Amino acid sequence: MRDRWICSVLESYDGDHSLAHRYLDGDGRTRELSRSALLGEVRARAGALTACGARPGSRVALLAENPGQFVPAFLGALWAGMVPVPLPPPPAVGRRTAWSESLGASLSVARPDLVVADEATLALIPGPSAHRASYEFLSSASAPISSAPAVLRPDRIAYLQFSSGSTGRPRAVAATAGSVTANGVAIMRHGLAADPRRDHGVSWLPLHHDMGLVGFVLAPITAGVPVTLLATKLFVRDPGIWMRTVSQVRGTITGAPNFAYALATRRTGHEQLDGLDLSSAHTLLCGGEPISPRTLRHFTEVHRAAGLDPAAVRPCYGLAESTLAVSFAPRGTAFRPDRVSWSHLRDHDRADPCGDEREAVEVVDCGRPFPGHEARVVDDAGERRADRQVGEVWVRGPSVCGGYVDDTGTGSAPFTTDDGWLRTGDRGYTVDGRLHLTGRLKDVLILQGRNVDPQRVEWAAEAAHGVRAGGAVAFTRPGADTEEVVVIAECHPRHSEQVGSTVREIVSLRLGLSLGDVVAVRPGTLAKTTSGKPRRQEMRRRYLLGHLHPENHQSHKE
Structure with missing residues (x-):
């Protein structure tokens, strides 16, 4: 597996009829694309976006609605050297005002040259009505096909990713071609040991978030792993569709935040378990938010009856500022939280082992950073802390992005120290180099x-x-x-x-x-x-x- 930019991998798909993507859109329709067909759609969308007036370097905001529309358009923008900006679609019901306000704030930061959404959604988007296009138009436009992909330097901004944890002014992370390539290879090669001949990804995750976009679209392309992508609204309506799809397509790799495992467990009864076969799944990643050992334990216990290997459940750690992933718990190791003294953790910022059932709390082991990447825990002065001492987690390596979009909206402001360390804002500790996350600094x-x-x-x-x-x-x-x-x-x-x-x-x-x-x-x-x-x-x-x-x-x- 060579370290190639995503569009170079896509270019090699010409004439290859093995499966690339299967899309389950919100209306329940399924569509499959071979690698060759995916390449054709990517090139066609690149041509259609160019016909809409976008040029290399133009920012193209794409509302991540149905995966079958969004994914080819996003990849088409990359192919043409544009800077795609994935944004959330409107909620199915309720909270439209909050969505509109949030979207307006994101658009004011990203300052896109073109906005793409479903025809029905375009009228809901706040701001000026110029420079908009529908997915329906992109898929039907008879525009010249873009034959060759743009060549991007490693430090060139590939796309903008809004940090999913942002609760104030939206922060757009400038993901570079180099950071995306490095993180995709780290995930697929070092984290998953992925094999395109045997592996198949399954995801319902929102594609405007780093976990859905990088974890199940961009990273799998670097390794040629096929993926089944479900519209997020399908999971919202029926959380059981997640594990049913893994069972139906013999999925081997999937993942989601902690809350999704709780939902999937709560909505799965004995009659649903009887029809599931999860024996094919070797990796179920859990990250994106603090991980509850209780939730993972319950999920594993319930789904063991469907053939789930307990060792398949793997906590992980990452953040959009490092493209996506920093570390995975090791493959093939049963999930075992670290049991530490609550009073020592609370009063002294120390994670001392504890066998007292009433005194102990559990903290999840998220594994070691990927090769070529580093993590350390520091105190308020930036000095490194010893094992089992709690502090702020800092990370460094080729997956760290270029910075946040600056106040002018045209460049990026670095968010690392002079020697390349990214202050994550997360609290945690290490044990023999393995990361254990305990919370967020700002919420303590x-x-x-x-x-x-x-x-x-x-x-x-x-x-x-x-x-x-x-x-x-x-x-x-x-x-x-x-x-x-x-x-x-x-x-x-x-x-x-x-x-x-x-x-x-x-x-x-x-x-x-x-x-x-x-x-x-x-x-x-x-x-x-x-x-x-x-x-x-x-x-x-x-x-x-x-x-x-x-x-x-x-x-x-x-």
């Missing part, structure tokens, strides 16, 4: 001088009867003497009366923390990023402003 709860990662509180709260999986957020509020912890928990109204006392009891028992307030809210109330991560600071703002109205929740204050 500081209580009487102690650092408490909010995920620990949220996971404990989710264990309360009636609280939805992934439906709790924790933050602090000013108290009389010190900061107090507040938990907002989504639950059905019939459970709201009991949730407050139950959450308090579980958090106190498991973590030794007292809660200042527990607010039970209806499902769908929590603010989240487009990738499903909780927007804790936004929920804190709403709470402090009194926007969680009494008629919509039960509050249980001390």
Whole structure:
């Protein structure tokens, strides 16, 4: 496997009739493309985008709706030397105002020369109406076909990727041709040992996010691995379609954030398990947000009856600023979290091993960085910390991108130190070079001088009867003497009366923390990023402003 730019790999697909992509669009239709057919569509879309006025270097915003439309258009933009900008499509129902505001903010940062979306979606896009084209037009345009791909230097911006965890002003990461190539090769060669003769990827992940776009479109192309891509709305409507598709196509590689594993487990009954055969799957990656050992353990236990190998579930770590992935837990090793002392982690930022069932908390091992890549944990002064000492994770290597789009919208501002280290904003520790992530710096709860990662509180709260999986957020509020912890928990109204006392009891028992307030809210109330991560600071703002109205929740204050 040579380290080649994606378009060079696509160029080699000419005359090759083996499967490249299978698309399941939101309307349920399936379409298969051979490698040769994919190349033909990519070249045709490059020609159609050129006919729309886009040129090499032009920014082309593409709303990531159905994969069968988006993927050839995105690759066509790369082929023509344009800079594609993947953006989220409108939600099927509700939250259209929030989507429109978020999209408008992203467009103001990206400043695209052309916007591409479904015909029906174009009218919903905020801003000037000029320089727009529909996917329907691109697929039917009789434009000259672009025969040869643009040649990109490694430092040339390939596309813009909005950071999925961004909850304030959108930040567009400038992914370079070099970083994309390096990360694709690292994922497929070193992380997965992928073999195009045996492997088949399956993904429903949103294609405007790095995990869906890089993990299941760009990286597989570097290795020639075929992929089945489902429209995200299919998973939203029916989470069981994920594992059913893996079973049907004999998928070997798939992945998703933690919340998806919880959803898939909750929506899978015995009758669904009876029809599944997951014995082909050797890798189920879990990343993109803090990983709950409880969630992965439950998923593995439920799906073992369908032939799932427990060693197939592999936690991983990455971020858009490093293209996608930094490390994978090793293949063929059963998932075993690190059990550490909660009091030492909370009070001393130390992850000391602990065998006491009541005192221990579990932290996921995300493996070692890929070859040629580095990671270290540092203190507030940037000094390296020893094994099992918690600090900020910094990463360095060829997958690190060029920076964020600068304020002028035309260039990129580096986000690394002078010697190439990327400050991730994530907290964690190492054990023999293996990364263990404990939380985000900006969300840490500081209580009487102690650092408490909010995920620990949220996971404990989710264990309360009636609280939805992934439906709790924790933050602090000013108290009389010190900061107090507040938990907002989504639950059905019939459970709201009991949730407050139950959450308090579980958090106190498991973590030794007292809660200042527990607010039970209806499902769908929590603010989240487009990738499903909780927007804790936004929920804190709403709470402090009194926007969680009494008629919509039960509050249980001390």
